Amino acid sequence: MEFIDLKARYRRTEPRIRARLDAVLEHGRFIMGPEVAELEAELARFSGAKHCVSCSSGTDALLMALMAWGVGPGDAVFLPAFSFFATGEAPALLGATPVLVDIDPATFNMDASALEKAVEAVAKRDPSIYPLPAPARERTLKPRAVIPVDLFGQSADYDALLAVADKHDLSVLEDAAQSFGAEYRGRKTCALGCHIAATSFFPAKPLGCFGDGGAAFTESDETAETLRSIRAHGKGDDKYDNVRIGLNGRLDTLQAAILLANLEVFPEEVEARQRVAARYAENLSNMEGIVAPAARADRRSVWAQYTARVTGGRRDAVAAGMKARGVPTNIYYPTPMHLLAAFAHLGYAPEDMPKAHAASGEVLSLPFHPYMTEDEVGIVAAALRGAVKEAGR
Numbered sequence: 001m002e003f004i005d006l007k008a009r010y011r012r013t014e015p016r017i018r019a020r021l022d023a024v025l026e027h028g029r030f031i032m033g034p035e036v037a038e039l040e041a042e043l044a045r046f047s048g049a050k051h052c053v054s055c056s057s058g059t060d061a062l063l064m065a066l067m068a069w070g071v072g073p074g075d076a077v078f079l080p081a082f083s084f085f086a087t088g089e090a091p092a093l094l095g096a097t098p099v100l101v102d103i104d105p106a107t108f109n110m111d112a113s114a115l116e117k118a119v120e121a122v123a124k125r126d127p128s129i130y131p132l133p134a135p136a137r138e139r140t141l142k143p144r145a146v147i148p149v150d151l152f153g154q155s156a157d158y159d160a161l162l163a164v165a166d167k168h169d170l171s172v173l174e175d176a177a178q179s180f181g182a183e184y185r186g187r188k189t190c191a192l193g194c195h196i197a198a199t200s201f202f203p204a205k206p207l208g209c210f211g212d213g214g215a216a217f218t219e220s221d222e223t224a225e226t227l228r229s230i231r232a233h234g235k236g237d238d239k240y241d242n243v244r245i246g247l248n249g250r251l252d253t254l255q256a257a258i259l260l261a262n263l264e265v266f267p268e269e270v271e272a273r274q275r276v277a278a279r280y281a282e283n284l285s286n287m288e289g290i291v292a293p294a295a296r297a298d299r300r301s302v303w304a305q306y307t308a309r310v311t312g313g314r315r316d317a318v319a320a321g322m323k324a325r326g327v328p329t330n331i332y333y334p335t336p337m338h339l340l341a342a343f344a345h346l347g348y349a350p351e352d353m354p355k356a357h358a359a360s361g362e363v364l365s366l367p368f369h370p371y372m373t374e375d376e377v378g379i380v381a382a383a384l385r386g387a388v389k390e391a392g393r
């Protein structure tokens with residue numbers, strides 16, 4: 001069994017992909033060829049966002065967004081303590097200070113009431129209000145931006161988060177790297193009212209390509225122009241008129257062509273993902289020692305990962321039991337952001353983010369992809385039941 005079976009999609013899309021790739025090989029415009037603009041128009045249409053600016057990765061989409069706002073030293077950028085490192089890496093690369101915010105343990109996403117406290121703590125330079133990183137204790141930083149993450153494919157609670165952000169005048173960057181195609185209160189991610197949204201087309205993400213790729217989304221004409229400039233070395237009216245410091249951040253035409261083919265089957269895959277998740281929910285409900293992931297009624301996840309919790313300190317034993325039964329699992333993420341070696345200089349203690357810390361010790365992601373059969377889900381569930389029993393002895 002595969003953890004994510006990317007070949008199952010390829011078996012379906014191969015003719016479309018080969019035709020698309022042939023077209024690019026024929027016209028030869030490998031950098032910013034016509035497929036790039038075509039893809040951007042399709043992604044904007046799909047999500048409902050006004051502008052889509054494709055780029056070289058999800059990480060670069062986050063970085064370009066923060067660069068467009070001029071985020072840098074002296075700025076506090078709030079982000080969840082439980083996410084992939086890139087969410088915190090982007091502000092850190094620009095010299096801004098990542099200020100971590102604990103999660104809602106049910107959804108693994110940023111807790112809006114914790115964000116409110118963290119902003120107040122930074123503004124008043126008072127770690128008794130909320131745990132602060134060392135740079136925010138040493139001097140008063142400017143609360144500048146927040147990066148909520150739609151972890152595992154389910155959107156964060158944007159009505160609550162945007163209310164806090166509005167009140168404190170924070171720019172909001174949605175990290176939708178795992179949630180392209182998901183919905184929150186009837187609207188699609190990347191068009192939920194955040195100033196900019198960033199997504200990733202890394203192969204294992206819900207909409208993946210065959211390499212690295214990403215995109216930023218915005219409603220603002222001006223921001224879209226700035227993002228396009230940053231993507232191409234800070235170009236002005238032409239490419240040798242450089243008006244700002246930028247990146248080489250373009251999406252390859254070949255990857256855009258692959259994404260156009262994959263996008264054709266993507267809506268059906270999003271539906272199939274719901275069926276697989278429902279099947280898992282049936283199998284995992286009332287399973288001793290396992291907490292199935294919470295699917296909020298006002299959201300529709302794309303299930304980038306199907307991540308359960310293993311309670312009772314048995315996660316690692318259960319993961320070993322799954323391996324012994326031939327079922328692949330993964331741990332996203334074994335170390336919460338506040339305890340990563342790269343962020344040691346922030347000086348956080350384990351107990352500063354108790355919910356993120358607890359999650360990192362309990363999460364176990366199970367095999368999941370839209371082409372999984374009911375039987376396969378049943379095999380995973382049976383293995384899990386066996387592994388939990390064995391671990392409990």
Ligand SMILES: *Cc1c(COP(=O)(O)O)cnc(C)c1O
Nearest residue numbers: 057058059084086087177200202
């Ligand atoms: C994958 C991911 C990223 C980075 O995307 P890349 O395309 O790999 O650079 C950022 N944030 C989160 C939450 C991710 O899962």
